[in-house]
Amino acid sequence: MANLRDLTKKEELLCGGHRACAGCAAPIAVRQALKAVDTPVVVGCATGCLEVTTTIYPFTSWRVPFIHSAFENSAATISGVEAAYRALKKKGKITRDIQFIAFGGDGGTYDIGFQSLSGAMERGHDMVYICYDNEAYMNTGIQRSSATPKGASTTTSPAGKVIPGKVQFRKDLTAVMAAHNIPYVAQAVPSHWNDFITKVQKALAVKGPAFINVLAPCRLGWQFDPAETIDIMRGAVETCFWPLYEVENGVWRVTHKPREKKPVRGWLEKQGRFRHLFRPGNEHIIEEIQADIDRNWEALLARAGAA
Amino acid sequence: MSKRVAITGNEAVAQAMRQINPDVVAAYPITPQTEIVQIFSTFVADGDVDTEFVTVESEHSAMSATIGASAAGARAMTATSSQGLALMWEMLYIAAGLRLPIVAPVVNRALSAPINIHCDHSDTMGARDSGWIQLYSENAQEAYDNLIQAVRIAEHADVQLPVMVCMDGFIVSHGMENAELLDDDMVRSFIGQRTPKHSLLDVDRPATFGALDFADWYFEHRRQLAEAQTHVKGVVLDVAKEFAKVSGRSYDLFEAYRLDDAELAVVVLNSAAGTAKEVVDDLRDKGMKAGLLKIRLFRPFPHEEIVAALAGKKAIAVLDRADGLSTMGGPVFVDVRSAMYDAPGPKMVNYIYGLGGRDIDTEQIAGVYWDLARIAETGKVTSPVTYLGVRE
Incomplete structure (x- = not known):
């Protein structure tokens, strides 16, 4: 459980001056995640918005050791760092306790980096992988990923005359990672900062690999006013589009159950990427999205024994 | 004391790796390199090395983990062949660009298609402009000697570059030869300890590895990489001279x-x-x-x-x-x-x-x-x- 007063006293490990867009949720997620750290930490990051906006040579926003090597291998790279730590600690060359966090966007995690993530988790490295999921390849200009929700218009799944945005539903990566039977898996969002920071604390505390999927809206790709980032995140939770839950040693638990589950329609309406769904003839897509959310939510509640 | 043994190229390379005793090895098996990984695994399982052996799920991850380990200040190695080296291609340039002194034996094998497991040099020739130093070996003895010298060359302050040590698949990797192995202590004192200037694990002096260069810096960093290549020749000769003192075997640029x-x-x-x-x-x-x-x-x-x-x-x-x-x-x-x-x-x-x-x-x-x-x-x-x- 995080305490706001204590958190404000902690040093910002991702310092200001980075080049992320106003309203970008990625640096908010990173700052919150690093607030959960009490020991020295080494951070790895996949190629993507977070990396390009925070490490423009000769500057860096990272007050912690940081490595970026390529796009699809944040997990593999940090697994090597963690292996080096174990080797050097065994030899007495390092005495401090150090934690390891790998970041990647949904492109670097769900798609191109999925193999290296799966491998690193299976090998049992003592590391936390945090996916900041902005639901498309935002760094290259908003192309669809397997995390892009059905119906969203992106530059490679544009809403056209015959195809109304992305046809497929999104991949449920959090559940896929839970199926790796690692000690800790969670889904979170920075609008619910206490829930998120607590999850990062738990993920760091377990021995072995942990995975957290954190929703990080992109105001350019999702097309909303940059002042509304936090509201958009809240909406994702209140509609159960993005349920907050954790899987601790195989036990599923919903960590935040909205008092009233809101229809997804109102949330979609606030985002330009779904604008075309409100045109005549596309109503059925909104219904399909709602039906999918309902089905997934009920399945989650059943899994978590909270139905 | 050195000892004379009948040994295959793969066995000789695995023995050199045991004597080097790297902090981290991340590798994925591929014919004809597989034996190196298998033999090294037994060294790990039997406690003959202190190495953290990372059994990655691909060669891309092998090179990525080796890069992470090397940036963390560890002495890190991998080994591969053919398609494996091709899959590492992206990361080879990054290992060199980040100036990481990784050492990797490469057992030369043809590239697909058609798929073929036997020797030619199309794999390492494809990597010749990656910034890696390449040493070629006529036989098991040379592969063994080159691998040990490669550690010193890679980690030399004026070099700081990765080195691949190439030997012919099957012809050398699986051919039994007469070779002389150095004493473990001789190898360990010859290679010494790695003392990196910057390390990810130096948490009190945090450094950013792999930053983004735009047009205002990329060229300078690539120029430095080119400059480092000009130092290699002299270092290879110096290391060879010292190696001759402990081994009695002399090496040159050719x-x-x-x-x-x-x-x-x-x-x-x-x-x-x-x-x-x-x-x-x-x-x-x-x-x-x-x-x-x-x-x-x-x-x-x-x-x-x-x-x-x-x-x-x-x-x-x-x-x-x-x-x-x-x-x-x-x-x-x-x-x-x-x-x-x-x-x-x-x-x-x-x-x-x-x-x-x-x-x-x-x-x-x-x-x-x-x-x-x-x-x-x-x-x-x-x-x-x-x-x-x-x-x-």
């Missing part, structure tokens, strides 16, 4: 075999050099002034020394076990001929041989020397690039 007074010269890498030496001896007995230049350091390319060694010859044939597919010859030919441009000009020809493990025999190499004799006599090159031993 081996000149009966080359000084030769009029006709063949240039070759790796195991075919052994066959070619037989041919040279035989032809010398017959009165031909034949000689051989076997390149050890191919990247960076020691062009001045090679030109000095080849200048004044009447005709030169470069044997390439990889095809550049440029229609103007293989990669070694292109480099040697380019280096010789300003030298008083011997005629030069190229032979592409041995692709996909096709054997090359003494008769074929002798044929190359007879071609050179004809070229030297007539001054005419009728076929600048010839495919040797292929059904046309």
Whole structure:
């Protein structure tokens, strides 16, 4: 459980001056995640918005050791760092306790980096992988990923005359990672900062690999006013589009159950990427999205024994 | 005490890795390198090394984890072949660009398609412009010796570059040879400890590795990488001198075999050099002034020394076990001929041989020397690039 007063006293490990867009949720997620750290930490990051906006040579926003090597291998790279730590600690060359966090966007995690993530988790490295999921390849200009929700218009799944945005539903990566039977898996969002920071604390505390999927809206790709980032995140939770839950040693638990589950329609309406769904003839897509959310939510509640 | 043993190339390389005792090895099995990984796994399982062995799910992750480990200050190694090296391709450039002193044996094998598990050099030739130092080895002894020296070369303060040590798949990797292994303590004192200037695990002095360079810095950093390559030659020679003191075996940038007074010269890498030496001896007995230049350091390319060694010859044939597919010859030919441009000009020809493990025999190499004799006599090159031993 995080305490706001204590958190404000902690040093910002991702310092200001980075080049992320106003309203970008990625640096908010990173700052919150690093607030959960009490020991020295080494951070790895996949190629993507977070990396390009925070490490423009000769500057860096990272007050912690940081490595970026390529796009699809944040997990593999940090697994090597963690292996080096174990080797050097065994030899007495390092005495401090150090934690390891790998970041990647949904492109670097769900798609191109999925193999290296799966491998690193299976090998049992003592590391936390945090996916900041902005639901498309935002760094290259908003192309669809397997995390892009059905119906969203992106530059490679544009809403056209015959195809109304992305046809497929999104991949449920959090559940896929839970199926790796690692000690800790969670889904979170920075609008619910206490829930998120607590999850990062738990993920760091377990021995072995942990995975957290954190929703990080992109105001350019999702097309909303940059002042509304936090509201958009809240909406994702209140509609159960993005349920907050954790899987601790195989036990599923919903960590935040909205008092009233809101229809997804109102949330979609606030985002330009779904604008075309409100045109005549596309109503059925909104219904399909709602039906999918309902089905997934009920399945989650059943899994978590909270139905 | 050194000991003389019957050993395969893969076993010799695995023994060198045991003696180097790296902090981290991240590797993925691939024919014909597989034995190296298997043998090293038994060293880990039996506690013969202190290494953290990362059993990655691909070669891309092997190189990525090795990069992470090396950036963390560890002495880190991997090993691969062929498609594995091809899958690492993206990360090879990053290892060199981040100036990480990784050492990797590469067991040369043909690239697909068609798929083929046997020896040629198309894998490492594809990596020749990645910024890695490349050392080539004629036999198991040289692969073993090169691997140990590679640690010192890579980690030298003036170098800080990754090194791949190449040996021929099956021919050397699986062939049993007589070789001399150094004593474990000799190897450990020869390679010493790695002392990195910056490390990810130096948490009190946080550093950012792999930052983004725009047009205002990228060129300078690539220029530094090029500058580091110019230091390699001297370091390779210095390390060889020290290695000779502990091993009694001497190494240079290349081996000149009966080359000084030769009029006709063949240039070759790796195991075919052994066959070619037989041919040279035989032809010398017959009165031909034949000689051989076997390149050890191919990247960076020691062009001045090679030109000095080849200048004044009447005709030169470069044997390439990889095809550049440029229609103007293989990669070694292109480099040697380019280096010789300003030298008083011997005629030069190229032979592409041995692709996909096709054997090359003494008769074929002798044929190359007879071609050179004809070229030297007539001054005419009728076929600048010839495919040797292929059904046309």
